[in-house]
Amino acid sequence: MIALRDVVQQFGGRVVLEIPGLQFLPGRRYGLIGENGSGKTTLIRMLAGTSRPTSGIIEGLQGKKVGYLPQSPYAFSFSVLENVAMALDGRNDAKELAQKALVAVGMESLVEARGERLSGGEAQRMALARVLVRSYDVLLLDEPTSSTDVRSMDLIETTLKEYVEKTQCTLIFSTHSPAQALRLADEVLYLEKGRLVEQGPAQGLFHSPEDERTKAFLRHWSLNS
Amino acid sequence: MKRFALVVLCVGLLLSAAACKQEPVNKVIQMSTTTSVNDSGLMAYLQPVFEKDSGYTLEITSAGTGAAIEKGRTGDADILLVHSKSQEETFIGEGFDETRIPFMYNFFVIVGPGDDPAGVAGKATAAEAFQAIADSGSQFISRGDESGTHSKEKAIWASINVDPTGQAWYESTGSGMGATLTVADEKQAYTISDKATFLAHENSLSLLLEETDDMKNTYSVIAISPKRFADTNAAGAQAFIDWLKTDTARKMIAEFGVAEYGEALFFNMD
């Protein structure tokens, strides 16, 4: 179990995230929703270890294998296959496994393409394959399908579900689409201005949100979707 | 009120602009001289007195002898003050009825390391000194910039039939006297310099030979002729040339350097 206690993240005097208490249970799937700047990325980066909270404690990550897909993943200037295989550096079957992962995200035709020439959506799918090619205890994904086109969305989400099933990992992902959270998560967390406003089972939160702010967000989203 | 003040200002500016146009531009004399002359400090010393006496303004530029003389050809000077007889004669031979007027002289000196490995001190002529330097392979730094000093140096080498170019002990800087002295000081080598620049320059070299016949250095002025450039300031150039002949000027030239170095750096021609 991952636990956050009195966690505060400040940048230049401004509080961007404040979580008095939060727990992530093993094997469960959590979706973070909220506007830009609500703190989703900050929370994920703290869990990934690329950012340290200004104060507070995060427990339960020691010794765990944590995989993380950042919001802007980097596409290295070698082939797509090598970009994915680099996560399995040293293993004899690295290329084989990389190939399989790329098929799972629908990129088998681009296996030999140069990483730096990919479109935004292709680079993102490749980066996802790079993360999924290994088994992790905790998988952190920051807006993993923000550039994915409608055609590939089904495939990606199916692949993710299969991965989580197989590895029994704790999945924590953020998304701009509450509908996606609904499809993929067991529990949904709504963040606003750096605070956790409401948390609950996906169906429940959507159909009967308790907090006014959550209601406003979901209403706004459904009007615009 | 504001509008009125603005009008007055504009009218005032226009009037003064008109007034400016009427003043003769020929109050300015453009003089082209060499870096040695400039480095010696003589012009800075003579300039204020000449300007007060004559009412003219002197704008002095300095460059290597070649470039200094070239300014006469490009119209960038009204008067030349240089010290390279051969190059001067070429210039006045270009058919514009110009003359060179020698007005003062001094001597080059041979300077070098205090321990004088080539035994220059005590030689009777510069030629003998140069021979000693060549024979002993002692390091010699040349200006190599076709200046008056360099021309003199080349003439001395020619007189003993020695071509130092490319020899290991001979280095050519292509620079002015000051820079060349700095290099000679750094390498503790021999060089030939005009006395004024040497005395004014801070270094640890010793003066080893001076006032031999073959080291006389003559300074001349050449006024650019209106036949070369119609709007050259011929009157101004002549004013300076005339002023050089006055007792004031001659006295100043004779006294330059005495207080500071105990001896005159320049001598008037009779």
Place this chain on the structure above:
Amino acid sequence: MIKQVLELLFGADPELRQIIGVTLRMSVTSTLISALIGIPWGVAMGANQFKGKAILSRITNTLMGLPPVVAGLIVFLVLSRSGPLGKLSLLYSVPAMVIAQVVLISPIIAGMTANIVSLRAPSINETCAGIGINGWKRLWLTIKECRIPFVTSVLAGFGRSIAEVGAVQMVGGNIQFKTRVMTTAIMMQTNMGRFELAVALGIVLLIISFIVNSLVHRIQEQTLRDRTA
């Protein structure tokens, strides 16, 4: 004059070739040494967040703006007979000119390298952290990703070095056959009123500069095209 300039350029005047030779020897050496110093320096600054990064950045920027004559003056005073390294008798030699140029060019390469690296480093760092790649491996990957832009910064350093005149005159002395380079020769010839050789050298210098700048431009364009294909 044009005829004489052309004769000098194509007649392979030995002194012209010699001057170009000394220039290239000096510039290639100073550029290489500056790259060896500047690239690691720039990578260190661009790849990570660390305490004192801001100060190091400030220092680098200040050094980038160091006036060439000041660099020349400092090196001159250090190398002259009466200076701390006077015993080495380095003044008025090609090594002295190289030293002055390295002082000038390393910060420039460092600054450019830092910019190049810090453009890519955040994304590379996050990506690598996400798949468990850290430390030297991550650094090496970062350097490899930046290798082409590094080339442009080195070329820019080279362009700077052949164009340098002030510092190189001061510590080199423009000595014929030894430390006379294109820039100091142009100055000297102009001072002497001898414009043909100056113009010929100027043309050679322009051609070299033009080639270097074109290469830089081509590489940058190619990189841009690759990334947005």
